[in-house]
Amino acid sequence: MNPKIDRQEMPKQSVCERIKNFREVALGYTEENALLESSRCLNCKKAPCREACPVHIDIPAFVTKIKEKDYAGAIKKIKESSILPAVCGRVCPQEELCEAACVLAKAKKQIAVGRLERFSADWQFKQNLLSVPNIAPSTGKKVAVIGSGPSGIVAASDLAQLGHKVVMFEAFHKTGGVLVYGIPEFRLPKEIVQKEVDTLTKMGVEIRLDHLIGRIKTIDDLFSDGFNAVYIAVGAGAPRFMNIEGENYNGIYSANEFLTRINLMKSYLFPEYKTPLYCGKNVVVVGGGNVAMDASRSALRMGADKVTIVYRRSKNELPARHEEIENTLEEGVEFQLLTNPVAFVGDARGWVTGVKCIKMELGEPDESGRRRPVPVKNSEFTIPIDTAIIAIGTMANPIIAQTTPDLKINKYGYIEVDPETGATSKKGVYAGGDIATGEATVISAMATAQKSAKAMHKYLIEA
Amino acid sequence: MFQIIQKKDIAEQTSLFVMLAPEIAKKARPGQFVIIRLSEDGERIPLTIADMDENKGTITLIVQAIGYSTKIMCALKEGENILDIAGPLGTPSHIEKIGTFVGIGGGIGIAAVYPVIKGFKKIGVNTVSIIGGRTNKHLFWEDKVQETSNKLFITTDDGSKGEKGLVTAPLKRMIDSGEKIDLVFAVGPTVMMRAVAETTRPYKIPTVVSLNPIMIDATGMCGCCRVCVCGETKFACVDGPDFNAHDVDFNLLLSRQKMYKEQEQKI
Numbered sequence: 001m002n003p004k005i006d007r008q009e010m011p012k013q014s015v016c017e018r019i020k021n022f023r024e025v026a027l028g029y030t031e032e033n034a035l036l037e038s039s040r041c042l043n044c045k046k047a048p049c050r051e052a053c054p055v056h057i058d059i060p061a062f063v064t065k066i067k068e069k070d071y072a073g074a075i076k077k078i079k080e081s082s083i084l085p086a087v088c089g090r091v092c093p094q095e096e097l098c099e100a101a102c103v104l105a106k107a108k109k110q111i112a113v114g115r116l117e118r119f120s121a122d123w124q125f126k127q128n129l130l131s132v133p134n135i136a137p138s139t140g141k142k143v144a145v146i147g148s149g150p151s152g153i154v155a156a157s158d159l160a161q162l163g164h165k166v167v168m169f170e171a172f173h174k175t176g177g178v179l180v181y182g183i184p185e186f187r188l189p190k191e192i193v194q195k196e197v198d199t200l201t202k203m204g205v206e207i208r209l210d211h212l213i214g215r216i217k218t219i220d221d222l223f224s225d226g227f228n229a230v231y232i233a234v235g236a237g238a239p240r241f242m243n244i245e246g247e248n249y250n251g252i253y254s255a256n257e258f259l260t261r262i263n264l265m266k267s268y269l270f271p272e273y274k275t276p277l278y279c280g281k282n283v284v285v286v287g288g289g290n291v292a293m294d295a296s297r298s299a300l301r302m303g304a305d306k307v308t309i310v311y312r313r314s315k316n317e318l319p320a321r322h323e324e325i326e327n328t329l330e331e332g333v334e335f336q337l338l339t340n341p342v343a344f345v346g347d348a349r350g351w352v353t354g355v356k357c358i359k360m361e362l363g364e365p366d367e368s369g370r371r372r373p374v375p376v377k378n379s380e381f382t383i384p385i386d387t388a389i390i391a392i393g394t395m396a397n398p399i400i401a402q403t404t405p406d407l408k409i410n411k412y413g414y415i416e417v418d419p420e421t422g423a424t425s426k427k428g429v430y431a432g433g434d435i436a437t438g439e440a441t442v443i444s445a446m447a448t449a450q451k452s453a454k455a456m457h458k459y460l461i462e463a
Numbered sequence: 464m465f466q467i468i469q470k471k472d473i474a475e476q477t478s479l480f481v482m483l484a485p486e487i488a489k490k491a492r493p494g495q496f497v498i499i500r501l502s503e504d505g506e507r508i509p510l511t512i513a514d515m516d517e518n519k520g521t522i523t524l525i526v527q528a529i530g531y532s533t534k535i536m537c538a539l540k541e542g543e544n545i546l547d548i549a550g551p552l553g554t555p556s557h558i559e560k561i562g563t564f565v566g567i568g569g570g571i572g573i574a575a576v577y578p579v580i581k582g583f584k585k586i587g588v589n590t591v592s593i594i595g596g597r598t599n600k601h602l603f604w605e606d607k608v609q610e611t612s613n614k615l616f617i618t619t620d621d622g623s624k625g626e627k628g629l630v631t632a633p634l635k636r637m638i639d640s641g642e643k644i645d646l647v648f649a650v651g652p653t654v655m656m657r658a659v660a661e662t663t664r665p666y667k668i669p670t671v672v673s674l675n676p677i678m679i680d681a682t683g684m685c686g687c688c689r690v691c692v693c694g695e696t697k698f699a700c701v702d703g704p705d706f707n708a709h710d711v712d713f714n715l716l717l718s719r720q721k722m723y724k725e726q727e728q729k730i
Contacts, residue, residue: 171682173500173507173547181684210498210549212682216490237684241696248689248696248715250722257685265506265679273504274531275679276726350718397683399701 007109008037012327019300019331022185022268026090029119038066041111044103049113052101054447055154057081059098059113066116072129074120079131083157083199084150084446086125086192089118091183092443093321125195132202136163141460144169144227146213146400149177151233151433151445153197156205158453159231164460166205167227171212174264177235179442181264182256184294186301187324190263214399219407219429228463229428229456232415233449236434238395242286246344247390249352251280255287255295255391262298280386281305284355285333286341287391288318293328295389300331307333308383312340312360312373338362338373342380344388354382394439414438422452428463430456464544468521473603474596476528477571478537479513485520487512487550493578494556494673494705497524498681499536500547506532509678509700511650512551513574522550525574525603531730552681553704556673558582561645563589565637566612567630567659569651570596573604575673576650577611584611591644592616593633595651599624630655631662644668649708650675653717660708670708674699676719691715 011027012018018025029037041063049059057078065074078085094114102110124130141164145156148170160166174180176193201207213219213234222230239254241247258277261267265275279302285295288311296307309328311318314337318325329335338360345354359379362371396413408416408425415424415431422430432448434440469481487497491512498507508530514523528537539545556579564583568576573594584590590611595618596602602617602624609615616633617625626632630651637644647670649659656672663670676688676699683701690699691712697703 171549172680173549181680210547212549212552215495215551216486237682239684239686241686241689243696248691248719250719254686257679257687260679260685266504269504270726271730274506274730276723276729278722278726350715350721397701399683 005036005040007040007112008033008115010112010115015330015332018186019297022301024189025186025327028122029115034066034116034119035069037112037116038063040104040109041067042103048101048103049098049111052097053081054097054443055081055450057098057117062120063111063113063116066120071120071123072127075124076131078117078120079133082446083133083154084196084442085117086121086196087150087179087188088443088446089114089116089121090188093441095322097443125192130195130199130202132199133157133161135161135203138165139163139460141165141228142167142226143456143460144222144230145233146230147177147233147235147433147435148175148197148207149179149233149235149433149445150442151235151449152177152231153200154446154449155231155233155432155453155456156200157203158450159456160200160203160205162453162457164457168200168205168207169211169213170207170209172264173209175207175209181260182291182294184259184263184298186297187294212399214403219400219404219426223428229430229460231422231449231452231456232400232424232429232431232435233433233445234397234400234435235445236394236396236414236439238397239390240393240395241390242341242392244341244343246346246352249344249346250350251278251352251386252344252388253390255285255291255389256394258295258389259291259298262302268302277302278387279304282385283307283387283389284341284383284385285309285389285391287311287393288313288320289391289393290320290324292391293320293324295391296333297328297331299387299389300333304387308336309333310336310339310341310355310357310383312338313370314338314362317370336383340373340375345382352385352388354384355388356380356382394434396435400435412438420451421455422448423455428459464546465548467539467541467543467545470539470541473525475598475600476537477601477603478526478528479603480524480526480536480539481521482524482545482548483520484522484548487548488515488517488520488522491515491522491551492555493558493582495551495553496681496704497522497548497550498552498678499524499545499549501532501535502546505546507679507681508532509552509675509681511575511673513577515578525571527571530727549681553700554702556582556648556671556705558586560586561588563591563642563644565591565593565634565644565647567593567634567647567649567651568595568608569630569649569655570601572649572651572655573602573608576648577604577608579648580608581611589613591637593618593630595619595625595630595655597621629658631658634659634662638663638666638668646671647708648673653713653720656708657713660711660713664709671705672708672711673704674706674711674716675704676716677722689719
């Protein structure tokens with residue numbers, strides 16, 4: 001390694017340019033960036049980065065391939081462990097996983113693994129070299145995968161590679177789950193998601209859109225239809241509201257609604273696309289996670305003059321990725337920290353006109369280990385707004401639980417599973433991703449799918 | 464793609480579509496709906512399943528050409544296709560053996576109340592139906608509703624068919640006559656449903672309304688369709704669309720239904 005070379009920055013669209021469009025903000029490494037960055041890798045034998053990766057990508061091996069300019073080799077190496085490199089290279093919290101484990105992290109010079117992963121994946125798209133994994137001879141077994149988000153995609157891919165016939169059911173008219181309805185175009189172009197999903201079709205996975213399982217078919221119906229096993233990966237899609245006064249005024253959205261209108265329904269292209277979105281001039285986004293950042297940056301691009309993130313803890317506790325917080329700040333979103341909404345106020349026509357907030361201070365640590373925010377007496381104040389977006393997290397969607405009486409559900413509405421196998425209380429039924437773990441990341445949803453696919457394979461072969 | 468097997472204009476700006484959708488036809492129950500999308504750039508719009516035939520594998524949708532997408536849909540012809548139909552969605556209406564059931568449908572709501580009346584009739588319940596419209600041109604399916612009703616009242620605003628007035632008038636007369644009513648079920652314009660709720664409230668007659676807020680995904684994922692029932696926020700797409708009429712905040716529903724009035728003018 002050359003110690004004189006710095007960690008390569010990612011070229012980005014300029015701030016004044018990007019807040020006017022929905023195109024991708026981070027432009028990706030050039031070949032020169034990638035070669036310089038990969039040249040810094042120490043190629044550690046023990047590879048703590050690989051250990052830290054939830055799907056255990058052989059990171060030193062693929063980085064070495066880049067170093068050798070063997071980009072086809074690099075993407076092949078990644079694909080041995082992950083079917084979604086273009087997605088993960090963009091949205092995975094590498095700074096908490098592989099990059100945090102890098103031996104160079106101590107000197108704050110950790111290898112930019114995510115950026116290199118993205119480079120390899122994008123190179124493959126540019127060359128039109130979409131490699132399709134090898135498929136084992138047919139086992140004659142049929143598996144239903146419910147949900148086409150990251151967990152469903154990985155399970156479908158792994159099970160298809162093992163020779164099982166896979167049918168994937170998606171409730172919406174497009175595959176990808178949170179990757180298409182939740183994460184904005186400027187962070188994850190939908191074309192890329194589509195390309196990665198297309199690999200599944202090439203592998204023989206059958207995709208059935210507009211199928212809300214629980215309604216059009218129950219889990220028992222799937223077994224009657226001849227499926228031998230079921231993988232439930234429906235995510236944690238139900239939006240959480242604050243249950244405070246005035247929350248149903250017009251102009252107040254869940255982040256899911258705001259982002260679905262923009263991302264899935266393309267209302268940023270209204271009226272060319274027919275789904276409208278009302279976005280006012282003064283917008284408040286409640287919450288501090290990646291979704292809050294996505295919503296606030298989307299609001300700017302929809303023409304808001306002023307966007308304020310209201311978060312009840314301090315900057316240190318913001319759960320969003322550091323990179324996303326930086327991007328959000330750069331774009332001019334204001335942060336009203338240690339502040340919590342207590343009520344919305346509205347006009348006679350039923351539209352929101354303001355949000356009443358209270359100042360918070362940090363008290364003793366709570367069960368999450370973070371200091372608990374407590375209200376400061378007599379500190380209420382009102383922010384005038386015409387739009388509010390609630391981005392305080394999501395919950396389990398109840399439809400499968402309600403229509404599958406013998407499926408054990410925990411007190412939060414998530415499906416109870418064996419953490420090692422994803423097996424549920426119902427024979428032949430496995431679950432993974434957010435519906436089993438609660439709200440988490442794309443990569444953890446993928447990791448649970450890999451474990452479940454292994455266990456399901458064993459179940460199918462032995463059955 | 465779903466093929467239009469039959470299309471018929473059945474009332475003022477109102478068309479009936481019989482769609483080939485065997486999987487949906489097999490599972491659909493009274494009170495449920497579908498989401499349709501006409502084209503790649505299209506909206507997702509909810510439509511009640513007005514009838515279903517499991518043997519033929521068809522569902523019937525009745526559409527009033529009032530918005531951008533419904534106008535396009537009503538211009539489609541037999542043999543043409545609809546890009547997406549997702550369903551059945553929503554919790555089916557609760558149908559049980561009771562003494563007397565009153566089903567009320569206003570305008571396009573006739574399509575939504577019909578399968579519920581039929582469901583009650585099928586299990587031997589005494590069914591009384593009240594259907595209303597602005598004029599006789601806004602009415603449809605009088606014969607089908609008659610077939611599934613022990614008694615039928617028709618009202619129009621201008622008296623061009625049936626009695627002149629609102630659907631609540633025959634209901635009020637029934638109540639005043641002392642006839643025992645076990646359940647009232649109303650679907651139609653929000654102001655009509657509110658009027659029905661106010662008519663039965665003083666007499667504590669169990670009353671259910673099927674709400675029609677704006678929806679996007681209709682799978683419980685976005686919260687656009689939230690309604691306030693008994694002080695609690697509910698999602699009409701998964702918790703409903705049926706709710707106890709006496710607990711519904713109709714003013715909130717009315718205001719939320721108007722949210723996109725301005726944008727709708729732009730396409």
